[in-house]
Amino acid sequence: MISERFMHVIEMCSNAIAGRARSHRLLIALGIAVLMSGQAAAESCAELREQHGEDHVSIHCGGAPSATLDADGRLWVAFVQNKHVYVSRSDDNGEKYTAPVKVNAIPEDTEFNGENRPKIIVAESGEVLLSWTTKTSPNFTGEIRFTRSIDSGKTFETPRTMNDDGLMTGHRFDSLFLTESGKLYLTWIDKRDLDAASARNESYPGAAIYYTVSEDLGATFTQNFRVSRNSCECCRIAIAPHGEDEVAILWRQIYDEEIRDHAIAVLGAEGEVTGLNRATVDDWYINACPHHGPTMVQADAEGEYHISWFSAGNLHSGIHYGRYDMASGVAEDIIKVDGTPGAGHPYLAKHDDTLFIVWKGFNGIASQLQMMQSRDNGASWSEPQTLFNTERASDHPLLVSSEHGVFLSWSSEEFGYMFKELSHEN
Template sequence: MKKSHKFLWLLCVIAACFASCHHTSKTASSNEEQAVLSINSSANTSCPYLTSNAMGVPVMSWVQQDSMHKMDMQGMSMEKKKRGGMNMPGMSMSGTGSVYYAIFSDHSKTFGKPMLIPTAMGAEIHGEDAPKILFQKNGHILVVFAVKNPHPGNPYTGAVYYTQSFDNGKTWTTAQHIIKDTSSYDQRYFDMASLPDGKAAIIWLNNSKPQGSTLYFATLDGQRGISEPEIVAQHACQCCRTDILVDSSGKINIAWRDIYRDSIRDMMYACSDNMGKSFSTPVRISADNWVVDGCPHTGPSMAINNEGLNFTWFTMGGGSGVYYCQKTGSEMIFSHRQSVNSLPSSRHPQIVALPNNDLAIVWDGGVPYQNQVNQRIGLQMRGPSGLLLGTRYLTPDSVNANFPVVRVLSNKAALVAYTEGREGMQQVKYRVISLQP
């Protein structure tokens, strides 16, 4: 591992210890909210993803592991160490698994019977690149997932596939490669969203290079298949997730981490007003000027409310931790960033907008516990314009939890899921939480 990465890890541990002595945010007590539930207590599960079906009912997808691989509970998998990825406190699990999904019951506040997607087998287990499921208004269901695809000179490349159901999940199409170009050997870190014309929009990073990947955009039109990809950007950071959001007007918004001016790894934004035929010139969300020789493995998140487009992301440029900003109007002008959590170990943020236009942000961050550093899940509430309302933690220090995802149920409640590691096992946990600041 490079010296700079060792220094970053040490900095994360020191910061976590400092925070444990000085933080004043409260941890939710068990009698305030629903008890924590496991999606499958008898299996290794990870990579939760939350969405809603065509009727607006919450749905969660996840990966159930096929076989166990060596894990490093103090920071990252053996795979990431070989890649030279940044080492921060946390946990990760390598290997492959099968993709499942389940539908949430508002009455019982639990998910129903897990349903296997038989054509989404061998999915790579990677919280930053989790499989995703999309329910479209025309009744189509789309699942996109990544698999390992070792390439000469780079054994850690991947391939992205998609499978569809046109009969409400009863049958699924054979998985198809997301790109027709046979010379493309690496696709990862994808996202997708529904378009007003009934198609699905998909973005992904393509063919990792020494100095970045190409960010592609394509549309999927049911049984007609996927379109030829359009280039959104050509120097994206290779191992950070991307984010796509389509607003009520049909405008396509995309955020990602870029390699700016050869060495700066800052967040970028581009949009399209013509259904993805062309995109605006990418602009930086915030001039963090983070110069780092390595990928942070944590991408941005967006949410829209009546004030504008809201962003949250991780950086260590000009400060450290998770940040928030807002873009209002049609101009490429972003508000000055605000700190959500200043720990260098704080990462994997997700942001959602409530019906009343308030905002909820979740993330994971390091906290010392006994002789180790765990990750815990944080929740921060902000008003429609970004005004800070309150911060608290959803998991105790004794629990090692990361990669949180969140889905709003009402102005007062949300569904949160994450991966918890304990005694060599990983399991997807979830519960309904209060959104009262």
């Protein structure tokens, strides 16, 4: 414990020193037009390992981090390292982080990759809520895990398995969302129906989408409810609010056994699934794992959603954006965001009247973190801007929004973990 605290102090100090030099270098090297507030405190894991050894646990070394801001504007980040989920907090928007707290005491084969990462939400009353997927065999089986902290992240309850079928089958790609009214939705890709069909010798394309709801911030959950059969098996599920108590989700769904486009639906707290419809018509005929999940945020008009997705279909190829209307069942203002090969993994967020989209491109040498903004509800967009270039490995970019703004949450070998405010264009 003492050494952990000591390491943390060293990490904080070196952050402060290295951060200044690096922020200048970044600015010069990239000539960024859009700027982020604060110092670039990101630190690469390689540097930390040199100082503290190979097993050093840090937000900059952890796999597939995801972030949230609590009601007081404090940043919480969950990441995976050495078969444990860890949580670290920052009270200054990512300048300094608290020593990571181990969430699961017993090691688990926790999934951590672009499409599969731990999710973290902090309720207004302070409960820290977490979900993730734990792999249970090399054959695509997994369990949806949930835990929470009721002492402000000091300790966590023993993780619970949320899929209630007791089957050794696929339960993966979890998504977690807390509505303003306090209903906690946990949804995932589930293979119980595939198993049942196989047992009857029936063919069954893909997997299924299931969910469960908690009305007491994770103390108890409902039974599992099915949203849809025949989902694609390997893409993250996007989730956004619908009214006060419900959520809308967007996922890759199999149509006509061969097409992998997207479906949308509204989930209610008692298992009601409404508005189930095809959201994208790309005609991507593929019997493969795209590993490219969609993103969505609520638009201003009721029942409208900004959505972005990747497809290599006959009708749409590349990253696309559209505004889906639940009432008409149609997406409008569809544009191709980036059709260059290697472009993927878009993420949307909104603040005031500005809609942000970030994604990753690749030009043959470097990965580029790209961004565009729209100030008219997605009708028109700014030119794409490159926020960062890196010639080393990097995670999918994520966005976190609060009443203060939109923040980029991104992990890369070169810059470590960064949490940066994206400024609005004037």
